[in-house]
Amino acid sequence: MTGATGEHQTEQGPWLRVCGSLGGPADDRVAAMGALLGEPPSLIDRQGGSVRGNHGTPWTEGGTEAVSWSPSPLPGSLPTDAREIAERHDAATLAVPDSGTPYLHAGISGAAPLYVDTAPVRAGSTSHFCSHVDPLARTRRGPLRPDWDAWAQIIAMGGPLEGRTPFEGIRRLAPYERLTTPAEHPQGGIADGWPWLEVTSSGDATLDPLRDALVEAVAALGGRTRLAPLLSGGWDSRILASLAAHTTGDTTGTAPAAWTTSSDTGTVLEELVAARVAGKLGLAHTIVAPRRDEFARDLDEFARAVDYQTSFHVWLVPLARALAGNGRTVLDGLGGGVFVGGAFADDDSDRPAVEKRFALMAKYLDAVDVLLHPTVARQIRNRTRAAFENAATPLADHPYGNTFTAYLTRTLPGISLAPFGLVARGNPVATPFLADSVVRAALAIPPERHADGALYAPLLRPLAPEVAGLPTAAETPQPRRHHRRRVASAEAAERFRTLLNREPVRGLLSPRFATESSGTWRWMLNRTGYQHVIRSVATLALWLESYGDLLDDTGTGELLERAA
Amino acid sequence: MTIRLWLRPASHYTRLRLGSLGTVPGPVGELVSQDLLEGEAGTSMPDLVLVPGASLDGPDGLTEPVVDALIRCEQHTVPTVLIAGEPDDLDTPVAAVCRDVAATGTEVIDLARGSFGADRAHLLPAPARRALPGARHRHPRTHLPLLKVLARGVGLVTPRSPVASLRARLGLAGRMRSGAGRTGR
Numbered sequence: 112m113t114g115a116t117g118e119h120q121t122e123q124g125p126w127l128r129v130c131g132s133l134g135g136p137a138d139d140r141v142a143a144m145g146a147l148l149g150e151p152p153s154l155i156d157r158q159g160g161s162v163r164g165n166h167g168t169p170w171t172e173g174g175t176e177a178v179s180w181s182p183s184p185l186p187g188s189l190p191t192d193a194r195e196i197a198e199r200h201d202a203a204t205l206a207v208p209d210s211g212t213p214y215l216h217a218g219i220s221g222a223a224p225l226y227v228d229t230a231p232v233r234a235g236s237t238s239h240f241c242s243h244v245d246p247l248a249r250t251r252r253g254p255l256r257p258d259w260d261a262w263a264q265i266i267a268m269g270g271p272l273e274g275r276t277p278f279e280g281i282r283r284l285a286p287y288e289r290l291t292t293p294a295e296h297p298q299g300g301i302a303d304g305w306p307w308l309e310v311t312s313s314g315d316a317t318l319d320p321l322r323d324a325l326v327e328a329v330a331a332l333g334g335r336t337r338l339a340p341l342l343s344g345g346w347d348s349r350i351l352a353s354l355a356a357h358t359t360g361d362t363t364g365t366a367p368a369a370w371t372t373s374s375d376t377g378t379v380l381e382e383l384v385a386a387r388v389a390g391k392l393g394l395a396h397t398i399v400a401p402r403r404d405e406f407a408r409d410l411d412e413f414a415r416a417v418d419y420q421t422s423f424h425v426w427l428v429p430l431a432r433a434l435a436g437n438g439r440t441v442l443d444g445l446g447g448g449v450f451v452g453g454a455f456a457d458d459d460s461d462r463p464a465v466e467k468r469f470a471l472m473a474k475y476l477d478a479v480d481v482l483l484h485p486t487v488a489r490q491i492r493n494r495t496r497a498a499f500e501n502a503a504t505p506l507a508d509h510p511y512g513n514t515f516t517a518y519l520t521r522t523l524p525g526i527s528l529a530p531f532g533l534v535a536r537g538n539p540v541a542t543p544f545l546a547d548s549v550v551r552a553a554l555a556i557p558p559e560r561h562a563d564g565a566l567y568a569p570l571l572r573p574l575a576p577e578v579a580g581l582p583t584a585a586e587t588p589q590p591r592r593h594h595r596r597r598v599a600s601a602e603a604a605e606r607f608r609t610l611l612n613r614e615p616v617r618g619l620l621s622p623r624f625a626t627e628s629s630g631t632w633r634w635m636l637n638r639t640g641y642q643h644v645i646r647s648v649a650t651l652a653l654w655l656e657s658y659g660d661l662l663d664d665t666g667t668g669e670l671l672e673r674a675a
Numbered sequence: 676m677t678i679r680l681w682l683r684p685a686s687h688y689t690r691l692r693l694g695s696l697g698t699v700p701g702p703v704g705e706l707v708s709q710d711l712l713e714g715e716a717g718t719s720m721p722d723l724v725l726v727p728g729a730s731l732d733g734p735d736g737l738t739e740p741v742v743d744a745l746i747r748c749e750q751h752t753v754p755t756v757l758i759a760g761e762p763d764d765l766d767t768p769v770a771a772v773c774r775d776v777a778a779t780g781t782e783v784i785d786l787a788r789g790s791f792g793a794d795r796a797h798l799l800p801a802p803a804r805r806a807l808p809g810a811r812h813r814h815p816r817t818h819l820p821l822l823k824v825l826a827r828g829v830g831l832v833t834p835r836s837p838v839a840s841l842r843a844r845l846g847l848a849g850r851m852r853s854g855a856g857r858t859g860r
Contacts, residue, residue, distance in 0.1 A: 373771070382772050383746050386737040396737075400771035403792035591752050595774070600792045 125536040127182045127242055129164035131205060133215050133227070133290065135237030137161035144239065144246035154178045155205065159213035162205050164242075174209030182223045182531055183541040184336045184440060197287055198306065198547045205240075214291045215240060219306065220545040221286030222445060222527040223535075229296070230280045240290075244276050244418035248661065255661050256280075259669045261420075263494035266483075266647040267473050270421045270524025272498040273300040277419050277654055286523070299502040300519055306547075310554040312510060318570050321451070321552035325354060326574070328543040332440055333358030333367075336539065339439035341430070342369040342396070344377065344384035344584025346452060346567040347444030351543060353575035355442060356392040368395040368439070372430035375598035376639055380584040391577045401429045401597050407606045410646075411653060417532035419654040422646035424529035426597065435537025443530040446522060447544040450553040451570070453561030455517035464507045468516045469499050475647075478640035483648075487619045487670045510558055598646075599636040604629050607636070607645050610652040615667045619648060688822040688832065689814045694721030696744055697733045699758055701779070702802045703821055706814050711744040720751040723825060726773055728757060728764025735767045745772060754829035756797075759783045765790055775829050797828040 128151050130144040131137070137156045141163060145151060151165040155178050167180040172191040179189055181202035189196055193204040193216040201218040203225050217225055227240040228247050241247045248255060258279040261271035274282040274296070284290060288302035297303065329351065332338065340352040355367040369392075371385040382398050389396035401409070409428035416431075434441060448454035458467050473495055479488045502519050506512040530540045543549060553561075560566065572579040597603060608629065611617065617625060635641035659665050694709040709721050724744075727733025734741045748755050757773040759765055765776065765787055776787045777797040787796035799821055806816035814822060826832040 378749065379772050379774070380746065380749050383737075383742055383749065386768070386772075387739070387742045387746075390737070390739055390742070396768075398737075398768045398771040400766075400790065402790045403795075404789040587746065587750065589750055589752070595792075595795065597792075601794060602792060 125243070126539055127164075127166050127180065127223075127535060129162060129167065129180050129203075129225075130239070130241040130246055131155075131160060131162035131164075133160050133205065133213060133238045133240060135160070137163070138237065140239055140250050140252070143250040144241055147246040147249060148241075148243070155207065157207045157213075159207040160205050160215075175206050177204055177206035179204040181218065182535045182539060183332065184539050186331075186335065193289075201545065201547070203284075212291050214289050215284070216290075217284040217286060217288045217302075219287050219547050220446070220542070220550075221284065221288070221523055222542060222545055223531045224528070225284045226276060226281055227284060227290060228281050244278065244281055244420070245415075247281050248278050248658065251278075251281075253280075254663045255658070256663050257665075259490075260494045260498060262651055263491040263670070264498060264524070265421060265650070266644060267476050267479060267491050267495040268499075268525070269423050269475070269521060269643065269647070270526075270528070272495070272502055272520055272524060275498075283524075299505055300523075301502070301505060307550055307554065308509065308515065310551050312555050312557045314557060316552075316555040316557070318556070318566060320555070321549065321566075322570055322574065324546065324548035324552045325350065325543055325570075328541075328546040328549060329354040329442070330358055332442075332541050332543070336440040337438060338367040338442055339434060339437070339538070340367060340369050340394075340442040341444070342371050342385045342389060342394075343374070343444075344381035344587075345444070346564060346571075346583055347447030347544060348385075348442075349388050349578060349583070350447070350567070350571050350574075351442045351444055352388065352394060353392060353571060353578060354543075356394050357574065366395060368397065370397050370399065370430055370434060370441075372399045373401055373426065373596065375426040375596045375642065377584060378589060380587050380589060384581070384584045384587065388578050388581060391581070392575065397433070399430045399433045401426060403597055403600050403602045405429070406597055406600065406603045410603075410606065410649065413533060414650050414653045415657070416536055417528040419650055419657070420532075421525040421528050422643070422650045423525050424533065425646065427529050427533055431534045431537060434534065437538065440539040440541050441530065441534050443534065443540060443542050444544060445527060445530055445542040446518070446550070449514050449517050449522055450544060450550050451561065451566055452564045453558070453566070455513055455521075456558075456562060457513045464512060465500060465503045468503055468513060469496065472517065472520050473499065475640050475643045478638075478644045482621055482624050482635070482641060482644050483619055484621055484671065486672050487667075490670045490672065511554060514554075514558070596637070598642055599633050601629065601633065604632040604636060607649050608632055610649040611645065613652055613656075615665065616648060616652040616655065619651075619667055619670060688819060688826055689816070691723060691822060691826055691831070692721040692813065693825075694724045694753075696724065696726045696741060699725045699727045699733075700731050701758075702818060703758060703777070703799055703825075706818055706821065708813060711747070712740055720747065720753050722753065722831060723829060724748050724753055724755045725777075725825075726755055726757050726769060728759040728761065728770070729767050730761040730764050731758060733758070733764075734769050737768045737772070741769065754831065756825060756829060758799075759787065762786050777825060777828065795828075797824050799824055 128148040132141050145163045151163045154162045154164050154167045162178045167178045168185050169178045170191050179196045179202045193206050196202050197219045201220050203218050204216045207213040226244050230253050256279040258275050261275035261277050264272045285297045285300045285302040287305045338355045340355045342348045342352045352369050369389045371382050410425050413425045413428050479491055503516045506515050534540050568579050693706045694711050695707045696712050729735030755773045757770050757776040759776050759778040775795045776791050777799050778784050779799045784796050784798045802817040
């Protein structure tokens with residue numbers, strides 16, 4: 112048995128760049144993807160599979176050669192089992208045995224994306240995978256078509272469901288998925304044997320294991336890298352910043368530094384509460400203010416960074432740019448709200464669980480009805496509903512069904528791409544709330560005790576009493592939001608109007624909305640639902656512009672119920 | 676206070692109560708009647724708060740008293756205006772949380788229009804050479820041009836018609852004329 116043999120690293124482009132083949136050795140397509148990714152070195156190249164990557168830890172076990180990788184810095188020594196690596200380090204692995212079937216294994220959270228081209232469906236053919244969608248799309252040999260189901264879901268929910276991407280046939284691996292044959296598609300985006308679904312809660316569970324798991328997760332990271340917690344006015348980032356502030360294992364002795372920016376949906380209280388928390392914790396704190404005259408550039412940059420799959424966090428671009436290349440591992444609170452904070456709880460109505468969860472997760476459909484052509488709105492609703500039911504129905508009776516539904520239909524397809532698509536271009540990224548030990552400890556506590564974020568203050572109090580009692584931005588009373596956010600500025604409205612009035616996207620809009628004044632567009636952009644739909648359709652416009660030369664069909668006829 | 680200003684003549688801009696975070700130099704500083712860094716937390720809030728830039732000896736960091744004062748402004752929906760003296764004033768942590776920016780220098784304002792946006796950057800005029808007609812109230816009548824720029828800039832008083840002002844205050848401004856902005860169809 113041989114353990115890890117040391118991590119390979121090169122610096123150019125996104126912090127993590129990985130591509131390869133499954134079922135065959137490196138071929139010209141792997142070479143072409145490697146060229147698009149900045150020529151990362153070959154880490155493994157065998158008859159059954161290959162990997163090129165700028166970060167990866169090779170290991171061997173008996174006759175199996177393997178490579179594991181993660182957007183978070185991995186320890187120098189790894190277990191020699193792909194499942195154990197997925198659970199303990201949330202890392203992906205390609206394993207190629209001397210005899211037997213090679214496989215690709217995703218991390219347990221599935222938050223760090225790994226994409227595979229499912230086009231070669233004949234038995235024994237080679238499949239290709241990549242950490243980014245773009246190289247797979249640009250090197251595809253067969254037809255390249257839009258996945259209009261994915262686009263419907265991006266507009267209605269913020270991200271494509273069931274592992275879809277904007278391209279038909281290129282899909283994202285589900286959490287803990289073990290891929291041997293790309294044609295096999297896990298129903299509803301739920302892989303067989305995903306351990307998190309098996310965790311049972313107990314009335315005797317306490318907060319101590321959860322707190323210990325978080326402390327251990329952040330301390331382990333702090334022991335091998337410098338930390339940069341993102342800090343908003345909420346609980347999740349406050350907990351991570353508190354843990355980072357108390358981490359003493361930094362290899363360089365450099366104190367952690369917290370980073371904040373202005374979101375397009377919150378208020379300036381987010382920045383002010385973050386500053387108050389950083390001050391109490393004694394953390395260096397940087398607020399990155401977005402520039403109005405760079406909105407168009409930021410929108411374009413975000414869309415490219417997340418492979419056009421979501422538009423949730425355009426506002427994070429200036430912060431990601433300011434952080435890029437400073438070598439710190441960015442701590443992001445992804446998953447805290449769903450697994451600890453009790454977010455997206457079911458309402459008390461008598462409706463079926465899937466029904467009320469759809470109403471909650473697809474809340475942007477109301478704005479779709481207003482802003483888009485009635486035919487398009489109907490298509491978007493139907494295409495979203497069908498995929499949502501595939502994901503939500505198996506979870507309907509699970510004690511944490513609402514949590515897993517939100518995680519699989521919002522956190523993973525949309526939110527996760529802010530840390531693992533955008534921020535990960537310039538920095539290593541860690542999401543301690545998605546560590547296996549943290550999720551298991553959180554799920555062991557009965558759901559009702561999570562309600563309304565009730566666990567947060569008692570969780571944090573023993574760690575950082577100086578900030579555990581401070582109200583969050585959302586808890587600070589404010590009669591009316593009056594701070595004008597960048598997304599509703601004249602500059603942003605003009606950019607959106609330009610993008611949405613281009614063909615073929617213009618045809619998707621409600622005729623009345625398309626001709627409204629700039630003032631009306633700004634009014635719409637100041638409201639979350641309308642803003643979301645406008646951002647998403649603008650992302651579609653940018654995607655069509657970027658891939659127009661490669662796509663076999665750039666028309667939007669399917670959404671308009673016209674023959675393609 | 677601001678509600679009663681909607682339909683009043685321009686001379687009533689002089690009713691506005693201006694506060695600050697520290698001492699604001701120059702003519703605009705003569706409009707300030709209350710320093711939030713010195714007052715008690717429970718005292719009434721002004722209509723508008725001026726925040727001098729770092730080059731004008733204002734706060735350049737978000738210290739606890741500054742953060743507390745700015746949070747009070749947010750809680751009372753009081754707009755904050757950075758008074759920038761130099762371009763570097765636009766890049767401080769305090770500038771990042773101010774709603775608008777005003778300056779007397781065109782170079783600073785040109786830069787601020789890029790970062791803050793044209794609608795949030797206001798060029799402060801010089802005071803009038805002689806008193807302008809209208810009731811005096813709190814402020815010198817020569818300072819009416821300054822008050823107009825500040826109050827209109829942050830949206831406390833709009834130069835629009837009374838009907839447009841009323842629609843803005845009721846949250847109706849910008850709603851689609853066609854009625855398509857209504858949900859629940």
